[in-house]
Amino acid sequence: MPADRQRLSEAAKIIASAEAILVCAGAGLGVDSGLPDYRGAEGFWRAYPAAKKLGLSFEELANPRWFDLDPGLAWGFYGHRFELYRRTSPHPGHAVLLRWAESKKHGYYVFTSNVDGQFQKAGFSDERIVECHGSLLHLQCVKPCCSASWPAPADLRFDVDPETLRLRSEPPRCMSCSGPARPNVLMFDDVRWTDGRSAARQIRFRLWLRGLTRGRLAVIELGAGVAVPTVRTTAEQVASAAGVPIIRINPRNAETSDGGLSIEAGALEALTLLDERIRMLI
Helix, strand or coil, rough: CCCCCHHHHHHHHHHHHCCCEEEEEEEHHHHHHHCCCCCCHHHHHHHHHHHHHHHHHHHCCCCCCCCHHHHHHHHHHHHHHHHHHCCCCHHHHHHHHHHHHHHHCCCEEECCCCCCCHHHCCCCCCCEEEEEEEEEEEEEEEECCCEEECCCCCCCCCCCCCCCCCECCCCECCCCCEEEEEECCCCCCCCCCCCCHHHHHHHHHHHHHHHHCCCCEEEEEEECCCCCCHHHHHHHHHHHCCCCCCEEECCCCCCCCCCCCCCCCCHHHHHHHEEEHHHCCC
16 A cells, blocks of 8 residues: 555654654564564464474574573574574665664664664664664573673674574584573563663663653654564654654554554655655755
8 A cells, every 4th residue: 555645744744853763663674675574473484484394483483492492493593593684784764764863963762673783784873772672693691691691703603404494503602601602682481581781772762762852753663563562662652752643654553543643654665755755845
C-alpha cells in the first residue's frame, strides 16, 4: 500500500522543525539491507532451513541452554548470524536518518532491539545507541564468571556447516576465565545476560531525554514488531512524555493511538519519501 501523502507531509514537518531526534528501530529496519526479520516460524525457517529440519523455532533456538547442551549448534546459529551481520551493508535509509539526526541542535539517540551493529556501521555514535537486547558483535562469559562484556575480535571468524547449522571452527573463549564465551545478547529465558553495557547507555539516554524541551523531539519508529514490543512501548512512552505524535513506519501493524502518524511502508521507501519532503521545507 503506498504511503499516505498527507501523513508523510505531516511527519516531514515534525522532523524538520524538531530540535532532537529519537530513532526507535526493530528488525524490520534491516529488511531493506537484506537481513531477515524472523517474522513467524515460516519466515525464520526460510532463513534457516536447517532449523526446520531440527524442528526448532527462533524462540527455541535463541536460548542460552544450547551453550550448555550443544555448544556446536548454539555457535552454529549465532556464528552464522555474526558473519551475516558483518558482511551486510546498511541500506541508504540509515544515511538519511543520520543526516537528519546530526543536523539537530540537541542531537539524537537510537533505541533498538537489533543486535546487528548496523547503526554503528552506518556512522552513528556507539555512545548514542541503546541496544536494549545487547549486541551480537560483543561477547561475554557463558557462566558468566564476571559481569564483563567485550567487543568481538576483528579477526574472529565462524565456519558453519549450512546443512546442519553446526560450528566447524573453534568457538571463542572468555577473556577472564578462558571458559566458553557466548554473544552478549539477551536470549529467551535468559538469566545469564550481562547487561552492563546496555544499562549504562540506558541511563545516559534517560538523562538526555530529561534535558529536552517538551514538544521539540521527533520520535521515529521503524520496523518494530508486536511479538516483543519493547521498542514500540519505549517509542510510545517517550512520545507521550514529550507531548509529540509518534511517527510509526511499518508495512504491517503500523496503527497508532493518541494522534500518532502511521506510515504503512518499508523503512527505505518511507525514509526516501520523507527526505524528499523535508528538503522542500528547508
